[in-house]
Amino acid sequence: MKLVVLGLSLSSSWGNGHATTYRALLKAFAALGHDILFLERDAPWYASNRDLADPDFTQLRLYASVGELEDWREEIAEADAVIVGSYVPDGVAVGRFVQGAARGITAFYDIDTPVTLAKLERGDFEYLSPEIIPGYDLYLSFTGGPTLRTIEERYGSPAARALYCSVDPEAYLPIDVPKRWDLSYLGTYSPDRQPSLERLLIEPARRLPDRRFVVAGPQYPADIDWPANVERIDHLPPAEHPQFYAASRFTLNVTRADMIAAGWSPSVRLFEAAACAVPIVSDAWDGLDSLFAPGSEILIPDGTEGVVELLSSTTTPDAQRIGQAARARMLAGHSAARRAAELEAYFEEVADRPLLTPTIPEIRIRSEAQ
Structure with missing residues (x-):
C-alpha cells in the first residue's frame, strides 16, 4: 500500500520522542512491502539538529507552511492511507486539508494522547479540535485502556485503537561496556x-x-x-x-x-x-x-x-x-515489527467497513490566512 505520514519530525530527535517512534514503526512497515512518504514541517530547531536527514525506508520531504501542502495534494489523494500526527504545527488546518483531499483511509496518530485530551478539555486546539476527530477513520493512540472508549464515545471517533510506541531491536541491543x-x-x-x-x-x-x-x-x-x-x-x-x-x-x-x-x-x-x-x-x-x-x-x-x-x-x-x-x-x-503488523491490521479492519464520507469539503489552501 501507499502510505503518507504528516508527523512532527522524522529527521530530528532533538527535544522530542516522535522521531524515534516514527523511525522504528515506518522502517518495520516498509519491510512489509509498503511505500511511504513522510512530510515534515521545516522547523528551524529541527533543521539545526537533524540526525536522520536521508532515511532509506521512506521518502522524507519538508514543507515550509500549510499552504505548501497543496504541492502534495495528488500524493495524499492517491494514498491508500494518510496519517496525521499529534503536535504537527497547524495540525487542525493540516487535518482539514487531509480529510478534504484524501480518498483513502485517514488516521490521526496521537503520540501524546492524555496531553491531547487534557488540551481538548481546556479548549486548547493547538493541533487537534473536536470537530475534526470524527472525520478521521482511525484514531491511533499511544494510550490504551479506558481512554479508547472516551475517544469514541465523547469525541465521536469511529475507531480508536491503541498503537503503542515500539523499538527497533536491530538498533537497540545489549552492549558490554563498563558501568559509568x-x-x-x-x-x-x-x-x-x-x-x-x-x-x-x-x-x-x-x-x-x-x-x-x-x-x-x-x-x-x-x-x-x-x-x-x-x-x-x-x-x-x-x-x-x-x-x-x-x-x-x-x-x-x-x-x-x-x-x-x-x-x-x-x-x-x-x-x-x-x-x-x-x-x-x-x-x-x-x-x-x-x-x-x-x-x-x-x-x-x-x-x-x-x-x-x-x-x-x-x-x-x-x-x-x-x-x-x-x-x-x-x-x-513491543518490537517495531509487532507494531507495524498491528497498524496493517487496523488499516485492514477499516477497509472492511464503508469509509467515512468526509464532512469537511475539499479545500485548496493558498495561504496561512486561508
Missing part, C-alpha cells in the same frame, strides 16, 4: 515530570554521594540544583542511546502527569531501555503491569527510600536477570 552510572535518566525536561525526577533520582543522589547518576536531555532550566554526583548531558542522539543505557546499572522511566492519570501510556524510552536489557526503575501507573511484570521485569520503588534501597542492595546477577527478562518481554510484544 548507578542510575541514569534520558528525557527532555518537562515541568510535570520534574517532581518525579527529583524524588526518584535527584534526592537519591543526595543521599548516596558515593554513587554516580546522570540526566541526559535538553531544555532543563539553569536554576535546577543538581547534586555534584549527577552528570548532565544536554542532548543524546538515538545512535548513542544503547551505549548510554549499557553504561547504566539501572535506568529510570518517568511519566508525565496526564499519562499517569490516564494509565496504559508507555513511553518509547521504556521499550528502548528494555531492548538494551538494562533493569528499569519506574514510577507507577495503571496498565504498567500489563506491559512488564513488577519485580521480575521492572522495578517500581516506593519513592526516594525505595530507590536508595534497590541501588544499595540489588546484586549484579539479580539486576541482570531483570534486564534480560524485560528484553524478552519487549521482543515478544
Whole structure:
C-alpha cells in the first residue's frame, strides 16, 4: 500500500520522542512491502539538529507552511492511507486539508494522547479540535485502556485503537561496556515530570554521594540544583542511546502527569531501555503491569527510600536477570515489527467497513490566512 505520514519530525530527535517512534514503526512497515512518504514541517530547531536527514525506508520531504501542502495534494489523494500526527504545527488546518483531499483511509496518530485530551478539555486546539476527530477513520493512540472508549464515545471517533510506541531491536541491543552510572535518566525536561525526577533520582543522589547518576536531555532550566554526583548531558542522539543505557546499572522511566492519570501510556524510552536489557526503575501507573511484570521485569520503588534501597542492595546477577527478562518481554510484544503488523491490521479492519464520507469539503489552501 501507499502510505503518507504528516508527523512532527522524522529527521530530528532533538527535544522530542516522535522521531524515534516514527523511525522504528515506518522502517518495520516498509519491510512489509509498503511505500511511504513522510512530510515534515521545516522547523528551524529541527533543521539545526537533524540526525536522520536521508532515511532509506521512506521518502522524507519538508514543507515550509500549510499552504505548501497543496504541492502534495495528488500524493495524499492517491494514498491508500494518510496519517496525521499529534503536535504537527497547524495540525487542525493540516487535518482539514487531509480529510478534504484524501480518498483513502485517514488516521490521526496521537503520540501524546492524555496531553491531547487534557488540551481538548481546556479548549486548547493547538493541533487537534473536536470537530475534526470524527472525520478521521482511525484514531491511533499511544494510550490504551479506558481512554479508547472516551475517544469514541465523547469525541465521536469511529475507531480508536491503541498503537503503542515500539523499538527497533536491530538498533537497540545489549552492549558490554563498563558501568559509568548507578542510575541514569534520558528525557527532555518537562515541568510535570520534574517532581518525579527529583524524588526518584535527584534526592537519591543526595543521599548516596558515593554513587554516580546522570540526566541526559535538553531544555532543563539553569536554576535546577543538581547534586555534584549527577552528570548532565544536554542532548543524546538515538545512535548513542544503547551505549548510554549499557553504561547504566539501572535506568529510570518517568511519566508525565496526564499519562499517569490516564494509565496504559508507555513511553518509547521504556521499550528502548528494555531492548538494551538494562533493569528499569519506574514510577507507577495503571496498565504498567500489563506491559512488564513488577519485580521480575521492572522495578517500581516506593519513592526516594525505595530507590536508595534497590541501588544499595540489588546484586549484579539479580539486576541482570531483570534486564534480560524485560528484553524478552519487549521482543515478544513491543518490537517495531509487532507494531507495524498491528497498524496493517487496523488499516485492514477499516477497509472492511464503508469509509467515512468526509464532512469537511475539499479545500485548496493558498495561504496561512486561508
